Amino acid sequence: MRTRQGTALVTGASSGIGAAYARRLAGRGWDTLLVARRAQRLEDLAERLREVTDTTVETLVSDLSDPDDLARVVRRAADGDVGFLLNNAGINGYGPFAELEPQLMTKVVDINVRAVTALTRAALPAMLQQGRGTVVNVASQLAFAGALPPHPLPERAVYAGTKGYVVTFTRTLAAELAGTPLRVQVLCPGLTATEFHRSRGEEPVPGRDESVHEDGGMPVGQVVDASEAALENGEVVCVPGLRDPAPIDGLAEAELAIRTAARRSGG
Numbered sequence: 561m562r563t564r565q566g567t568a569l570v571t572g573a574s575s576g577i578g579a580a581y582a583r584r585l586a587g588r589g590w591d592t593l594l595v596a597r598r599a600q601r602l603e604d605l606a607e608r609l610r611e612v613t614d615t616t617v618e619t620l621v622s623d624l625s626d627p628d629d630l631a632r633v634v635r636r637a638a639d640g641d642v643g644f645l646l647n648n649a650g651i652n653g654y655g656p657f658a659e660l661e662p663q664l665m666t667k668v669v670d671i672n673v674r675a676v677t678a679l680t681r682a683a684l685p686a687m688l689q690q691g692r693g694t695v696v697n698v699a700s701q702l703a704f705a706g707a708l709p710p711h712p713l714p715e716r717a718v719y720a721g722t723k724g725y726v727v728t729f730t731r732t733l734a735a736e737l738a739g740t741p742l743r744v745q746v747l748c749p750g751l752t753a754t755e756f757h758r759s760r761g762e763e764p765v766p767g768r769d770e771s772v773h774e775d776g777g778m779p780v781g782q783v784v785d786a787s788e789a790a791l792e793n794g795e796v797v798c799v800p801g802l803r804d805p806a807p808i809d810g811l812a813e814a815e816l817a818i819r820t821a822a823r824r825s826g827g
């Protein structure tokens with residue numbers, strides 16, 4: 561007999577970190593609501609989860625950069641049963657900024673920023689009302705390191721900017737919700753073994769392999785392990801692979817120092 565946890569909405573569940581997290585959540589007794597564009601991938605995962613867990617799995621084939629599709633997912637997120645929201649879908653749109661197609665640029669912002677914000681807004685009221693709920697927003701180490709040289713060249717201003725938004729949005733929301741029982745986390749993976757770098761995000765990635773990153777990267781299971789451990793420990797910023805949290809504490813200290821120094825000088 562499983563312990564019924566509620567429903568976990570996972571965006572970008574058709575591959576990589578999202579698929580791994582969905583498997584983990586279903587294994588822990590969560591009913592899952594899987595969102596992505598590739599219907600067959602979602603169905604395959606749904607079938608597998610139903611086979612190996614006693615959970616309900618729902619799929620919602622949606623392009624989160626499409627306003628009508630996003631509205632549909634937002635409506636579903638606001639239904640009141642979503643107790644775990646994993647905002648994971650993301651695309652990179654890498655390339656020299658001055659050459660970036662405006663349509664792709666908009667898409668990166670729509671998926672990485674607009675959808676994350678809208679879905680969090682949709683799911684939160686019921687979580688607050690029920691006095692329990694978890695939001696995990698997937699950012700990237702590039703939120704901190706996007707501008708750092710030397711390799712690869714930082715031709716990722718929009719991507720890093722969107723992930724910077726996710727970090728600031730989530731940290732600030734976590735501060736706002738600090739007096740509540742809700743758990744809020746921004747997950748900042750480094751290079752991870754997924755399909756992420758196969759495409760800039762325009763087209764669904766073909767193929768069925770799970771670990772196809774040319775340069776290796778952290779296995780998705782370890783990213784999920786780190787996120788779960790950080791949730792247990794109440795850590796808002798989770799950087800998989802970072803054993804000593806000192807640099808994250810240092811970030812907050814630097815922010816405080818900037819504010820304090822600027823106030824002192826009347827800024």
Ligand SMILES: NC(=O)c1ccc[n+]([C@@H]2O[C@H](COP(=O)([O-])OP(=O)(O)OC[C@H]3O[C@@H](n4cnc5c(N)ncnc54)[C@H](OP(=O)(O)O)[C@@H]3O)[C@@H](O)[C@H]2O)c1
Binds near residue numbers: 578648756
């Ligand atoms: N892999 C890395 O090195 C790395 C590092 C740091 C952060 N991240 C972040 O981790 C998250 C997950 O990426 P991943 O590494 O697991 O890559 P992935 O295997 O490419 O997964 C991306 C997921 O997002 C979905 N997606 C893309 N565009 C979408 C759209 N328009 N509408 C709905 N879903 C869409 C994809 O599904 P469909 O194609 O089926 O729509 C897929 O399920 C992203 O937010 C990424 O920025 C990845």
